[in-house]
Amino acid sequence: MATLGTDVQTPRLAAARIGNDVGLLLAKLHAAGSLLNNKALADFGLRERSFSVLTLACSGLEPTQRELADFLSLDPSQVVTLVDDLERRGLVERAQGKQDRRAKIIVSTAEGRKMHTKARAALDAAELDQLTALSGEESQELKRLLRKALWGAAE
Amino acid sequence: MATLGTDVQTPRLAAARIGNDVGLLLAKLHAAGSLLNNKALADFGLRERSFSVLTLACSGLEPTQRELADFLSLDPSQVVTLVDDLERRGLVERAQGKQDRRAKIIVSTAEGRKMHTKARAALDAAELDQLTALSGEESQELKRLLRKALWGAAE
DNA sequence: AAACAATCGTTGACTTTTTCAATGATCCGT
DNA sequence: ACGGATCATTGAAAAAGTCAACGATTGTTT
Secondary structure (H helix, E strand, C coil), X not given: CCCCCCCCCCCXXXXXXXXXCHHHHHHHHHHHHHHHHHHHHHHHCCCHHHHHHHHHHCCCCCCEHHHHHHHCCCXXXXXXXXXXXXXXXXXXXXXXXXXXXXXXXXXXXXXXXXXXXXXXXXXXXXXXXHCCCCCHHHHHHHHHHHHHHXXXXXX | CCCCCCCCCCCHHHHCHHHHCHHHHHHXXXXXXHHHHHHHHHHHCCCHHXXXXXXXXXXXXXXXXXXXXXHCCCCHHHHHHHHXXXXXXXXXXXXXXXXXXXXXXXXXXXXXXXXXXXHHHHHHHHHHHHCCCCCHHHHHHXXXXXXXXXXXXXX
């Protein structure tokens, strides 16, 4: 419920033309958000990325590690590390791919799903915290635009 | 004019709940954008960050390194490295702070401004490329929302 | 005005993250 | 059945981030 972490006041330099560059805006909001998210997830021994993997493992979509790497914009070797950690903690398991036996499908355990439920609540709170300056409709619109910019069309 | 770098098709995993998390959306769009931007700036020997510093040096706002660090969400020591590089290349100079002699004000040289003009054009093209899926109005709205999320109010 | 704590840029050490090539197992096309 | 591609994994190398300490300077307290 506390509101901290994001700039409260418009900094002097935001007046510069660069204050309108998408790249910078994304970098800043992403940086501030990661801080908040990682802080919120720390109680569960998770970070943004391990949480992402856990979420997808709980999604029922049965992602392979390769899909995780592509979707999360990570190197495959980074996914190995993330899954190693989650598996060691009994939150996730590697199952053999169904059509492709090279691939490993990441699925959640019962504990993993319990953990995810709790962590999800914390993350949603953090997200709300990050977007306090926006109304509910604006937040929805922001997400819609981000999704559209990423994978076009949809709705 | 080429359209490459961002996902063209909606990936299977985007259906998961996480496909609506601001954190992930920001991370992905930021990652894809950085790739595009750095590629566009490579011709000038610049990267996203050195370009940001150069832009602010050209802004007339006379930023100190501390302000740059805060604004760009960087550690002060990272700013030292960035300015070192730009200064070595004669694009930027360190001037003594006016009220505070500890601070160094970063100002552009004539060459720096020429370089910036050219690089700016390349970056704007890259940005346009990144947001092809959005209409002009949507792009503006996206920027507005990002700014508002970061520093509230305004308009 | 003298002493004190705080801030600025800088350096260097340290950790974390990213990147990349190589490997065995498996898949696919011919 | 052969050859080339893809998967997860490993390990090494490079890059980026973090952090504490320093001299110089500022502002504050006495």
